[in-house]
Amino acid sequence: MADxxxxxxxxxxxxxxxxxxxxxxxxxxxxxxxVLLEWAVSRLYPGRGNPRDGSALVTGLLLALLLPAxxxxxxxxxxxxxxxxxxxxxxxxxxxxxxxxxxFGRAVLLLIPALRxxxxxxxxxxxxxxxxxxxxxxxxxxxxxxxxxxxAARRLEPAAVAVSAVLAAFFTGLFIPGCDAAAVAAxxxxxxxxxxxxxxxxxxxxxxxxxxxxxxxLGAVGTLLAYYAWGIGGTACAVLLANLTGRAGDWxxxxxxxx
Amino acid sequence: xxxxxxxxxxxxxxxxxxSEFSAPARVTLPLQWGETPLVRVGERVGLGQKIxxxxxxxxxxxxxxxxxxAAIAPKVCADGKRWTAVVIDSDGEERPAPGLTGRPxxxxxxxxxxxxxxxxxxxxxxxxxxxxxxxxxxAGGCRTLICSAIDQEPFTLSEDAALTAAPERVLGGLRxxxxxxxxxxxxxxxxxxxxxxxxxxxxxxxxxxxxxLAVMPDRYxxxxxxxxxxxIASVRPGESLASRGTAVxxxxxxxxxxxxxxxxxxxxxxxxxxxxxxxxxxFSVPLGTPVAEVLRACGRDETEAVxxxxxxxRRLRCWNVPVTKGMSGFTLLSGEQKAAPAGPCIRCGRCAExxxxxxxxxxAARRRGGAAWxxxxxxxxxxxACPAGRPLMEEILRLGREAxxxx
Numbered sequence: 001m002a003d004x005x006x007x008x009x010x011x012x013x014x015x016x017x018x019x020x021x022x023x024x025x026x027x028x029x030x031x032x033x034x035v036l037l038e039w040a041v042s043r044l045y046p047g048r049g050n051p052r053d054g055s056a057l058v059t060g061l062l063l064a065l066l067l068p069a070x071x072x073x074x075x076x077x078x079x080x081x082x083x084x085x086x087x088x089x090x091x092x093x094x095x096x097x098x099x100x101x102x103x104f105g106r107a108v109l110l111l112i113p114a115l116r117x118x119x120x121x122x123x124x125x126x127x128x129x130x131x132x133x134x135x136x137x138x139x140x141x142x143x144x145x146x147x148x149x150x151x152a153a154r155r156l157e158p159a160a161v162a163v164s165a166v167l168a169a170f171f172t173g174l175f176i177p178g179c180d181a182a183a184v185a186a187x188x189x190x191x192x193x194x195x196x197x198x199x200x201x202x203x204x205x206x207x208x209x210x211x212x213x214x215x216x217x218l219g220a221v222g223t224l225l226a227y228y229a230w231g232i233g234g235t236a237c238a239v240l241l242a243n244l245t246g247r248a249g250d251w252x253x254x255x256x257x258x259x
Numbered sequence: 260x261x262x263x264x265x266x267x268x269x270x271x272x273x274x275x276x277x278s279e280f281s282a283p284a285r286v287t288l289p290l291q292w293g294e295t296p297l298v299r300v301g302e303r304v305g306l307g308q309k310i311x312x313x314x315x316x317x318x319x320x321x322x323x324x325x326x327x328x329a330a331i332a333p334k335v336c337a338d339g340k341r342w343t344a345v346v347i348d349s350d351g352e353e354r355p356a357p358g359l360t361g362r363p364x365x366x367x368x369x370x371x372x373x374x375x376x377x378x379x380x381x382x383x384x385x386x387x388x389x390x391x392x393x394x395x396x397x398a399g400g401c402r403t404l405i406c407s408a409i410d411q412e413p414f415t416l417s418e419d420a421a422l423t424a425a426p427e428r429v430l431g432g433l434r435x436x437x438x439x440x441x442x443x444x445x446x447x448x449x450x451x452x453x454x455x456x457x458x459x460x461x462x463x464x465x466x467x468x469x470x471x472l473a474v475m476p477d478r479y480x481x482x483x484x485x486x487x488x489x490x491i492a493s494v495r496p497g498e499s500l501a502s503r504g505t506a507v508x509x510x511x512x513x514x515x516x517x518x519x520x521x522x523x524x525x526x527x528x529x530x531x532x533x534x535x536x537x538x539x540x541x542f543s544v545p546l547g548t549p550v551a552e553v554l555r556a557c558g559r560d561e562t563e564a565v566x567x568x569x570x571x572x573r574r575l576r577c578w579n580v581p582v583t584k585g586m587s588g589f590t591l592l593s594g595e596q597k598a599a600p601a602g603p604c605i606r607c608g609r610c611a612e613x614x615x616x617x618x619x620x621x622x623a624a625r626r627r628g629g630a631a632w633x634x635x636x637x638x639x640x641x642x643x644a645c646p647a648g649r650p651l652m653e654e655i656l657r658l659g660r661e662a663x664x665x666x
Contacts, residue, residue, distance in 0.1 A: 053602065095603035201607040206621070255622050255631040256496075 001054025003154045007147035008061045008196070014129075014143040015136035019069035023136055026067060026076060031060030033080040041089045048093035049084075055094050059083050062102035062196060065137030066232055067109075068117070075115055079105035098247065100203045103239035110233045117231030120187065121179070127187045135232040138188030148195035157199050160211035161218070165194035168219025176227060184223055189235040193222050197239045203246070210249030218242040263490055265615045266478030267640045269413045269570075277424070277530075278540045280556055282349060286324050286547030287581040289336050289344040292317040296345055302328050305356030307524050309379075310345050318381045318389045322347055323527040323545035325354035337550070337566055337580040344581070347547070355524075373439060373520070380519030381526045382512050385411060385585040386484070390512050397440045402504035403492040404442040406433050406513055408460075409450045409475060409482035412568025415588025417530040418482070420541055421511040422449070422456040426463050432513030433470065435520060440506060445470045447510075448487055452477035478615075479570065480638035486615050496616065496634055511587075529582050533557050534568070535591040544582055551578040554589060561591035570639040602647035610641035610651060623654035632659045 015023040038056035041049035049056075063083055067076060083105030091097040109115050117134060125131050129140040137144065151157040169190045173181030184190060198204060198218055205211045218238050225234025290296065294311035298304060304322045311320040326349040334344040368376070374394060382390040397404075408422040408429070422429050430447075437445055447464070449457055451474050464472055473491055475481050484507040488494040492505040500507065511530065518524050531553055532541045540557050554564055565572035569590050610620035616634045620641040623632070632655050641651045 050602075093603065095605050201605050204606075206606055206608040206611065206619075253622060254619070256616075256618050256634070 001058055003151065003156055004058045005054060005061060007151045008065065010143040010146045011065055011137050012061060014140040015065065018132055018139050019136065022069040026069060026071060027061060027064045030064035030076055030080055031057055033077060034060030034084055037080060037084040041084060045089060048089045050094065053094065059101045063105050066102060066106040066135050066236060068135050075109055079109050082108040095202055097202060099240050099243050100197050100200050103197050103236040106233060106236035107240055110230055117233050119229055120227040120231055127183055137192050138232060141186045141188050141191055144188055144191040151199060157195060158204065158211055160208050161198040161204060161215040162194045164212050164215030165198055165219035166190060168216040169223045172220045172223040179227060189226055189232045193218050193235040193239055198242065203243045205246030205250050207250050210246045213249035214242040214246035217245045263476050265613055266480055267613050267643050268477060269479050275539060275541055277543055280542040280544055282324065282545060283548045283552055285346060285348050286545055287334050287344045287346050288320055288547045289334060289342040289581060289583060290320065291336065291342050294320050296331055298328050298345065300328050300331060304328060304347060305354050307527055308356030316389060316392060318383060319379055321381055321525045321527055323547050324349040325352050326350040335577060335580055337575060370439060373435060376520055377516060380515065382515045383584045384509055384512055385587060387585065390508065393506055393508060394439050396501055397506045400504050401440040401442040401506050404436060404440050404445045405448055405487050405491055405507045406510055407448045407482060407487055407507055408456060408510035409448055411482040412570050413479055414532060414534040414539060415568045416532045416541055417587035418510045419453050419456050420530050421514045423459050425514060426460045428514040428517045429510045430463050432517035435516055436508060436513060446473045446491055448473045448475050448491065450475050450477050450481055479640060480615055480636060483636050483638065526584060529584060529586055531582060531586060532588045533591060534588065535559055535561055546584065547581045550580050550582055553582060554578060559591055561593045563592040565590040565592065571637060599648060601649045604649060605647055607646060609644045609646065613640045613644045615640065620651045620655060623651060623658055626658060630662045635659065
């Protein structure tokens with residue numbers, strides 16, 4: 001868990017660089033809120049939450065990076081609640097949840113029309129460093145990549161998911177008229193989905209077949225939803241869909257792997 | 260994961276030279292396989308004298324010291340049971356039994372005479388099977404003979420010690436086995452981590468020799484007989500080794516055979532490695548030496564001992580038990596090790612990545628597929644690799660037991 005948090009630090013630092021105090025407040029608030037809520041859950045429902053295992057911290061940081069810097073505090077609080085209680089605790093706690101908590105928290109906010117991000121086709125600027133038109137994590141693809149490389153060095157990054165997601169995003173971009181496929185593939189949202197949300201071992205598939213399938217769904221559906229509809233919100237929805245696809249892709253569940 | 264990449268990389272043991280061990284004053288030789296004693300209380304015996312006889316699964320037992328038979332009585336053994344044992348008080352002379360020196364050289368012996376010598380020598384593979392039984396099985400047709408110098412568990416270095424200390428013995432024994440088995444292919448399997456052994460043995464195998472040297476990847480559990488057969492002889496999972504004409508013998512058995520035939524000395528000693536967190540000692544002790552004496556010879560304060568290695572060993576409750584054939588290692592632990600509670604399964608899949616039998620241990624908790632777990636090697640690699648520290652071995656073994664009860 002510590003490694004996952006460390007991998008998010010470059011992107012978090014980038015967010016603070018671009019949005020200063022707002023970013024710091026949102027990062028600290030989401031992370032602190034998630035840990036606090038997890039602690040409360042562990043007191044009320046023993047066994048369903050453990051504030052010390054670091055998973056709540058990672059969820060909080062990731063959630064903050066999925067939100068825009070100007071996010072109102074009550075919306076962030078609602079997302080934190082959604083990420084910890086329905087997405088994790090109600091399923092039975094860490095290891096039992098089907099949906100990625102951070103993605104779930106972000107997706108829930110799409111219910112509020114005023115908070116829906118702009119579709120990606122309206123975006124302008126470079127995604128590599130300095131894109132301030134979206135969520136905090138989208139600011140720099142380079143920083144996200146640095147985090148992904150760290151995860152890979154620690155053997156925590158499933159290539160089957162990350163590579164298939166980025167490739168699927170790229171090829172989907174090729175088929176979208178008027179879309180810069182390379183930009184879409186390098187977009188912060190694609191990278192967040194492919195390398196961080198998709199790398200979650202609990203909600204990700206366990207077999208290689210499942211990983212390739214869910215990665216492809218993540219990249220393709222995520223790009224379509226992000227480009228035409230809700231930007232990073234679309235990525236979050238695609239992650240939830242990929243969580244389900246991954247479970248389906250793991251079937252049949254036999255004790256012995258087929259040769 | 261490719262088949263040969265499965266398993267876990269544990270720290271490679273550095274083989275040490277044998278440490279000094281003073282011969283015990285008294286040895287206890289339990290008749291755990293139903294051997295019939297041939298000696299009486301008060302009788303004088305020589306080193307290597309046959310003191311109990313048996314045929315088939317029960318191989319003869321020989322005196323590991325010269326001296327006087329002090330008792331033939333039930334004694335507690337490491338398996339927790341009481342077995343009738345021949346207790347010999349040593350006279351410290353190591354006087355060989357009459358008739359043991361000056362045997363004719365093996366080259367003049369026929370296949371049947373060689374087999375008879377083999378049966379008489381009391382050689383048992385570490386898993387308990389007599390070498391003679393293996394030979395008999397392979398007489399029906401042996402395609403591949405694999406001699407494994409890879410130890411079953413990390414740090415229990417009896418096989419590595421056999422190959423490093425006396426490679427010519429192991430190879431001599433192997434050539435005798437080649438005469439008995441007559442396989443199409445003969446392979447000596449050594450782990451890539453066994454640098455000393457590789458150095459020692461490559462001098463003795465000329466290029467183009469019919470005996471091949473297979474350097475296996477350093478992944479526990481490479482020493483498992485089934486695993487070697489699957490990787491070297493392409494035995495399929497679930498297929499018996501015999502049906503594919505594959506036989507696996509250990510280097511220590513080959514060396515014992517060479518000693519029996521060329522020196523006329525049957526199995527009377529056991530190589531024991533004792534390991535602790537920061538070190539290791541290897542001894543060659545006479546069979547029947549009390550385990551307590553071996554463990555005390557290391558000069559350590561640890562109070563808990565495990566019979567076997569850190570992966571598959573079982574807790575040794577009583578130290579006053581004798582060393583028997585196949586006891587290749589002990590692990591010393593201090594009693595203070597606290598186990599952290601197991602976390603929930605985070606579905607990382609590492610257990611499935613490392614499993615050498617290509618099982619998915621994460622499904623054991625969900626109680627799926629009882630009979631499929633029977634191919635589990637019980638190596639413990641899954642539990643070692645699990646980041647949440649889940650008791651996977653316990654879950655798998657329980658499922659296997661339930662399946663066996665139902666079926």
